[in-house]
Amino acid sequence: MKEIFSAIPIFVAVVESGSFSLASERLGMTKSAVSKRMSSLEDNLGTRLFHRSTRKLTLTESGEQFSDYARNSVYIAQQGIAAATLNQGSPKGTLKINAPMTFSRLHLVPHLKEFLDLYPDIKVILSMDDKIVDMIEGAYDVGIRIGELKDSSLIARKLAKCNSVVCAAPEYLQRAGIPNTPNDLKNHNCIYYSLFQAGVEWTFLKADKKLKVEPTGNFIVNNSDVICEMLLQGLGICQMPTFIVQKYLNTGQLVQVLTTYNLPDHSIFAVYPERRHMPEKVKVFIDFIEKKFCSAYWDLDYGKSS
The missing domain is CATH 3.40.190.290 (D-Maltodextrin-Binding Protein; domain 2)
Known part of the structure; x- marks a missing residue:
């Protein structure tokens, strides 16, 4: 039973990533180790969970049924960890951030050293990508989004206006x-x-x-x-x-x-998965960048003293 429980997060990572190789990158394990753990899980459960082929990895009927329970169990465990550590000392852990390339380079990266100096127990993994990625699938804690937000289950906090x-x-x-x-x-x-x-x-x-x-x-x-x-x-x-x-x-x-014409209003947002208890590492990061960005300092006349 212990082997089954310990393999559940790996199974969920494989399901959400869609392949052993992507799951191994996400988990920091080798592809062969992930494959062996899934084979061992199938042996312990006495049923095949995946249809394996050279091109595609899909769930069997048993895999689909097990997936619903496994993903819920991982989610509940994450909520429990977040709740238990919410007020325990300084924020800690790995903070995965997804943000647009140019905005990150110009306005996020220059503030990260100060943030990490303030919270030395937080490790930041920054993914700079102009494409909109799936926050849940990528296991990101927080994302920066610019423009109109598509309907989703993500929670959004406005950080600044984007002119x-x-x-x-x-x-x-x-x-x-x-x-x-x-x-x-x-x-x-x-x-x-x-x-x-x-x-x-x-x-x-x-x-x-x-x-x-x-x-x-x-x-x-x-x-x-x-x-x-x-x-x-x-x-x-x-x-x-x-x-x-x-x-x-x-x-x-x-x-x-074309200064006599207006352009549509857009904003810069922090987005994050909906959780009953927001992890402290996410809370302090969003509070930090909101203070940095709320004045939209980039709109100031850099050539003159403010």
Whole structure:
């Protein structure tokens, strides 16, 4: 019975990851060790839990039935651990964070040393990825999300407002002209962010009316740092968050256009799985970054004293 109980978290990791190899990475075990534990679990239960093939790993009918109970037992155990350790001394443990690449580099990473100095018993694993990942499947404790949030079981706390502007380098505007209306963008080289959550259209607001323009241009990329570099080089025009471009607007390296139009309001959120008792390590991290981000300091004029 002891072997069965100890194998349940490994079984759940395999089910949620979809493969032995991904589960082994998640658990910090070798693939062969995970496979052996699952074979031993099947032997102890007297039933086959997985259909194994070179391409796919799927659950048998018995595996499906066992999975429901196993996942619930792991969840309840996690809740118990969180409740038991909620007020026991300083926060501790491994904190897995998922956050967008450029925002992390510019505004999260610079604060992490201070956070780790404040909480030396916390170990941070930061995954920087512009794609929206499954928080539960990836076993993340907290994520940073920017823009509109999709409906999910995650809890969200707003950290700051996320302003955006349409901008370009002065040399580009001298060459291509300054757009006066969103429709003028049809005649411009629009650099496009391929992972833009709002879709393939740029939305502008004026007098309670929405105007949508589909950007077209000769460069599309999935990284905001690269877009910013292309803007600075004068390749084209783009809609960008001020947490990336404000300092270049302040120095004149980039110029905002279409200033009489508003862009949709977006925010920066911390998201985390719903739990009856929030782990202390998650609580202190969210409280910490909320204090850092709530003023949206990146919107300040860096060229002047605040």
